[in-house]
Amino acid sequence: MRIVTSHLGLLRTLTVEEETRPHAKSFTTGLTALDSLPPRGVFAYGAVHEILTDPAHGSPRFFALLLARAAACTNGNVIWCDPKQELYPPALATVGLSLDQLYLLHPKSPRDEVWAIAECLGCRGVTALIAAPPRLSRVEARRLQLATERGGGVGILLRHTGASSTHYAAATRWLVQPAPGSAAVQRWSIQLIHGHGGLVGKTITLEVCRDSNQLPDPVRAIETMAHRSPQTQAARASA
Amino acid sequence: MRLKQWPIDRLKRKQHEHRPKELTNDGNSTPHPWHGLPAHVGHASATKHLNSKSSSGISSPTRAGSPCHNQALKQNPQPLVLFEIIASRQVITCACPHAISHGVRPRMTLAQARAICPNLSHAPHQPAEDQRALISLARWLMRFSPVIAPEPPDAIFLDITGSERLFHGLENLLQLVTASLARLKIAANIAIAPTVGAAWAVASFRDGIIVTPDQLIATLSPFPPEALRLDTATAAILDGLGIDTIGQLIDLPREALPARFGTALLQRVDQALGRIAEPLNPLPHRSPIQARMEFEAAIDSPEILGLALKELLGTILTQLTRYGCGARCLEVEFRCAHRPTLIKTILLSRPTRNANNLLNLLRCMLETVYSDEGFTAIRLSASLFERLTDEQSTLHEDAEHIREIELGHLLERLQIRLGPEGVTRAELVESHLPEKACRSFDHSSLIRHSDFVIRHSSPRPLHLLTKPREVHAITAPSHGTPGLPLSFTCAGSVHRITHAIGPERIAGIWWEGHDKTRDYFDAQDQTGRRFWLFRVPQTGKWFMHGRFE
Numbered sequence: 001m002r003i004v005t006s007h008l009g010l011l012r013t014l015t016v017e018e019e020t021r022p023h024a025k026s027f028t029t030g031l032t033a034l035d036s037l038p039p040r041g042v043f044a045y046g047a048v049h050e051i052l053t054d055p056a057h058g059s060p061r062f063f064a065l066l067l068a069r070a071a072a073c074t075n076g077n078v079i080w081c082d083p084k085q086e087l088y089p090p091a092l093a094t095v096g097l098s099l100d101q102l103y104l105l106h107p108k109s110p111r112d113e114v115w116a117i118a119e120c121l122g123c124r125g126v127t128a129l130i131a132a133p134p135r136l137s138r139v140e141a142r143r144l145q146l147a148t149e150r151g152g153g154v155g156i157l158l159r160h161t162g163a164s165s166t167h168y169a170a171a172t173r174w175l176v177q178p179a180p181g182s183a184a185v186q187r188w189s190i191q192l193i194h195g196h197g198g199l200v201g202k203t204i205t206l207e208v209c210r211d212s213n214q215l216p217d218p219v220r221a222i223e224t225m226a227h228r229s230p231q232t233q234a235a236r237a238s239a
Numbered sequence: 240m241r242l243k244q245w246p247i248d249r250l251k252r253k254q255h256e257h258r259p260k261e262l263t264n265d266g267n268s269t270p271h272p273w274h275g276l277p278a279h280v281g282h283a284s285a286t287k288h289l290n291s292k293s294s295s296g297i298s299s300p301t302r303a304g305s306p307c308h309n310q311a312l313k314q315n316p317q318p319l320v321l322f323e324i325i326a327s328r329q330v331i332t333c334a335c336p337h338a339i340s341h342g343v344r345p346r347m348t349l350a351q352a353r354a355i356c357p358n359l360s361h362a363p364h365q366p367a368e369d370q371r372a373l374i375s376l377a378r379w380l381m382r383f384s385p386v387i388a389p390e391p392p393d394a395i396f397l398d399i400t401g402s403e404r405l406f407h408g409l410e411n412l413l414q415l416v417t418a419s420l421a422r423l424k425i426a427a428n429i430a431i432a433p434t435v436g437a438a439w440a441v442a443s444f445r446d447g448i449i450v451t452p453d454q455l456i457a458t459l460s461p462f463p464p465e466a467l468r469l470d471t472a473t474a475a476i477l478d479g480l481g482i483d484t485i486g487q488l489i490d491l492p493r494e495a496l497p498a499r500f501g502t503a504l505l506q507r508v509d510q511a512l513g514r515i516a517e518p519l520n521p522l523p524h525r526s527p528i529q530a531r532m533e534f535e536a537a538i539d540s541p542e543i544l545g546l547a548l549k550e551l552l553g554t555i556l557t558q559l560t561r562y563g564c565g566a567r568c569l570e571v572e573f574r575c576a577h578r579p580t581l582i583k584t585i586l587l588s589r590p591t592r593n594a595n596n597l598l599n600l601l602r603c604m605l606e607t608v609y610s611d612e613g614f615t616a617i618r619l620s621a622s623l624f625e626r627l628t629d630e631q632s633t634l635h636e637d638a639e640h641i642r643e644i645e646l647g648h649l650l651e652r653l654q655i656r657l658g659p660e661g662v663t664r665a666e667l668v669e670s671h672l673p674e675k676a677c678r679s680f681d682h683s684s685l686i687r688h689s690d691f692v693i694r695h696s697s698p699r700p701l702h703l704l705t706k707p708r709e710v711h712a713i714t715a716p717s718h719g720t721p722g723l724p725l726s727f728t729c730a731g732s733v734h735r736i737t738h739a740i741g742p743e744r745i746a747g748i749w750w751e752g753h754d755k756t757r758d759y760f761d762a763q764d765q766t767g768r769r770f771w772l773f774r775v776p777q778t779g780k781w782f783m784h785g786r787f788e
Contacts, residue, residue: 056732057768058788061701077646088703088785089665089677095701103682104663105653112661116653125646178767178788183738186769186787210761210769211697211740 025152029070033204033222034190038172039197043067047171048121048145048155052193055160059132060176060188061087062095063206064156068128069097071154076127079120081105083113110134114144121155122147132158138167145169172198179205186210241428241442242373242393246321247335248425249372250362318356321364322349332364366392376425377522383416388519394442396435396519409449417447432458435519436511440466440485452513459511460486467507473500485511528562529620530554537576537613541605544617548601551619556592558621565590565627569597573608574616581608585655588647590625596648603655650682671745673703673784697743697761700771700785707782712772724762724772729783734764742774754778761787 004011026042028035035041043049049067053060072078078101080087085106093099105120107113113133120129121144136144148155159165161175173194179187191203205222242248318338322329329349341356353359370391377389383406386398399412406412409431420427428446432438433455440459441448443466450458459466462485464477476499482488489508496505509515530551538544548571559566567590573581583604591597654662663679670676676699710729715722723739740761747755757773764770769787774780 057766058702058786061788065701085705086702086785088673088699088701090667090673091699091701091703093667094699099665099667099677102665103650104665104679105657106661106663107657108661112657116657119649119652123645123649125642125644125649178769180765180767181738181763181769183740186763187767210763 027071027073027154029066031206034206037190037192037195037199037202037204039195043071043154044171045071045154046149046152048148048157048169050157050159050165050168050170050173050194052159052161052165052173052175054177055162057176057178059158059160061130061158062208063174063176063188063190064130064158065092065095065097066206067154067156068130069095071128072097072101073127074098075101077101077103077125079103079105079126079129081107081113081117081120081129081131081133083107105131114140117155117157118144118147120151121153122151123153124151126151126153128154128156130156130158135164136167141167141169168194171195181207181210184210241439242376242395242425244333244335244426245373245393246333246364246366246369247319249369250319250321252424317358317360318343320349320352320359320361322361323364329361331361374522376423380416381522381524383412385524386519386521388521390439394439396438398519398521399431413447413449434511434513435517436467436507437513439468440511455512456486456489460484460489464488467504467511469504469507473504476500525562527620528555528558528566528624529618531616531618533616534614537615539610539613541608544605544608544614545602547617548605548619549598551617552594552597552601555619555621556594556597559592559624559627562624563626564624565592566597566621566624568621568623569601570620570622571601571604572616572618572620573610573614574618575610575612576615577612578610581610581614583608584622586651588651590627592627600651600655603652606656654682672747673699673745674705697740697759698787700769700787702788703771703785704783707773707784710772710781710783712774712781724760724774724781727762727770727772727781727783734762734768734770736762737765738763745773757782759784 025045028042051060051064068078082104089099105116107116117131117133120126175191175193177189179189181187185207188206189203190206192198192200318341319335320331320338321333322331331345331347331352334343343352343356373389377387377395380387384397384399384402388396403409403412416429428442430438430442430448432441432450433452437455440462444462464485465474510517532547532551567587569585571583585600650662662682664682665677665679668676668678710727712724712727714724724736726735742758742760745757754775754777756776759773762770762772770783771785773782773784
């Protein structure tokens with residue numbers, strides 16, 4: 001798509017993807033099947049990516065960490081908002097995120113938490129933020145997205161499906177469900193449920209080797225048949 | 240005041256560290272002839288030259304040396320010497336009286352001294368440290384006079400013009416100074432004299448003397464010419480000429496002196512006798528950086544408080560700019576009419592005098608301040624400030640640097656709103672116990688790099704409960720030891736385990752009890768969720784400790 005503009009009597013042709021996006025930077029996870037899902041095959045900086053999951057399935061921290069690690073590379077700063085202090089940093093270290101890059105936030109109230117998330121997302125020094133915010137209002141969700149555009153980092157929000165995640169302003173939304181694994185492999189099925197220009201509705205399987213700490217070798221993303229289980233459709237409908 | 244054994248006093252104080260805030264000054268005692276005088280062989284003698292320019296100004300040396308000395312001796316009976324290395328020889332520069340009583344003298348080598356005195360303890364001489372400590376002591380002495388001039392290596396001048404009225408007379412002042420120095424275990428000779436030179440001269444040889452202007456010449460006359468701060472060459476010539484006292488020197492024809500000795504000698508004589516002025520070079524006075532505002536009526540509106548803080552901040556920033564410093568710590572006091580004063584502290588990760596940034600921090604802080612009856616006054620003070628070099632990062636467009644600064648500012652804001660434990664960093668600790676394998680620390684403290692690589696025999700979960708939750712588990716039948724878990728019930732839902740890896744035994748700390756050993760299992764249920772369960776062998780109870788998710 002192109003836009004022709006005239007400014008001071010000069011005609012210019014702008015390519016929408018290149019010129020009108022303030023943060024054209026992007027990152028990839030290195031997992032081909034996963035990278036093929038989001039718009040243009042890349043994850044955008046300066047955008048919020050939401051990861052939805054059923055409340056009964058916990059919160060998919062591993063997938064969030066995978067994205068944050070890819071976004072932060074080796075020198076970016078990652079902030080993890082962890083109100084209940086249940087994140088276990090040594091596990092992060094073994095998965096390949098250096099603890100020198102990591103800051104932990106422990107807000108005491110939901111109000112403080114949303115404020116802190118917006119502050120972090122609006123800061124240029126933060127490359128990635130992982131948080132599980134409580135219910136967001138339409139204005140708050142939009143504010144987070146605007147803050148992220150200003151800061152240029154990546155906001156990764158872990159949210160539960162259902163009424164609490166009806167308001168969103170995210171570049172991509174993902175539905176993550178645990179999938180039956182084997183003795184050596186833990187699996188998640190990951191589906192892109194929102195993202196303009198992405199392969200919405202397609203599901204892949206993410207595999208991680210259970211008895212090894214080494215990454216990224218044991219992490220694999222496998223394309224599976226696109227399927228719409230009733231549960232998925234319900235999640236989309238509610239979202 | 241002359242601190243004659245300053246290096247030794249400083250070292251002993253450093254070793255004892257009774258009162259860290261009362262630093263002592265250290266001066267080199269080497270070039271001074273105090274050790275030649277039996278009266279001053281005392282442990283440390285500091286001479287205080289109180290220079291008062293008024294006509295009533297007096298110079299008298301006070302000797303605070305002996306009490307400190309005795310006390311120090313009791314505490315530290317081992318003889319102590321300081322040495323410096325000259326051409327690969329360890330030459331003693333300073334010896335404590337105890338060592339001198341054993342026959343140790345400066346300019347001996349350390350080996351000689353140890354031959355004389357076998358239990359001699361020794362330490363390297365650090366003139367730079369001594370000088371730093373001397374300046375701190377001078378600052379501490381500002382309680383007696385606003386004009387203090389440290390004169391390295393071992394003298395401090397106090398201009399006490401006017402102070403004697405505050406302290407009810409020179410004798411009282413002298414006693415106070417002497418007593419405080421004795422408390423600090425600093426041996427000093429203290430003298431009060433009308434001129435700087437006279438005070439120095441008297442304090443070099445006597446202690447606790449107050450010289451009145453009319454006694455000046457009479458008091459100085461018996462002292463040797465070295466007391467006039469002469470260089471060693473001039474002093475040696477005078478000695479060769481048989482001029483042993485200042486009195487003899489004064490009696491010499493004045494016109495003949497410059498031709499033989501240069502103008503320096505005559506200048507020193509004139510300075511001591513007050514014929515020419517000798518200005519002191521006092522320490523700059525540092526007043527606390529603060530500003531306060533009182534309200535006519537109690538105010539509780541955050542907007543108005545914010546405006547007041549903005550005003551106060553402007554005042555403080557002006558003062559900081561004058562000092563060339565940036566604030567590291569801001570303290571805000573909110574005074575209430577009927578309640579205790581509320582004090583909020585803002586710690587900054589780096590010195591700053593950026594008005595916008597500080598104002599943002601103050602606004603964040605205001606949200607945590609509440610009083611239903613309002614505040615009657617606000618006081619803002621920079622309790623900690625450091626020298627600030629002007630930043631020119633925008634000139635280089637150094638994006639990395641800008642990001643670092645922004646992150647620092649962000650963390651400060653977060654910390655103010657979320658509290659000091661709201662923002663932390665984590666580091667690995669070498670421990671087998673999962674909950675002790677990492678430690679959180681304040682984000683502003685220095686980054687400590689854990690140099691060991693974490694090597695667990697099995698992976699650790701990203702989600703770890705702070706307190707393991709007890710679950711009911713059914714295990715596979717086996718001989719002797721219980722087998723793998725088959726299913727467990729947690730929060731009312733039953734998880735049927737399809738794959739379990741384990742056990743990984745983690746032994747507890749024996750002194751914390753006998754039931755701390757844990758057998759961990761990495762269990763996956765039928766839906767694909769993965770749990771970290773453990774069983775306590777002694778009790779047979781099952782717990783869930785975390786989730787791989």
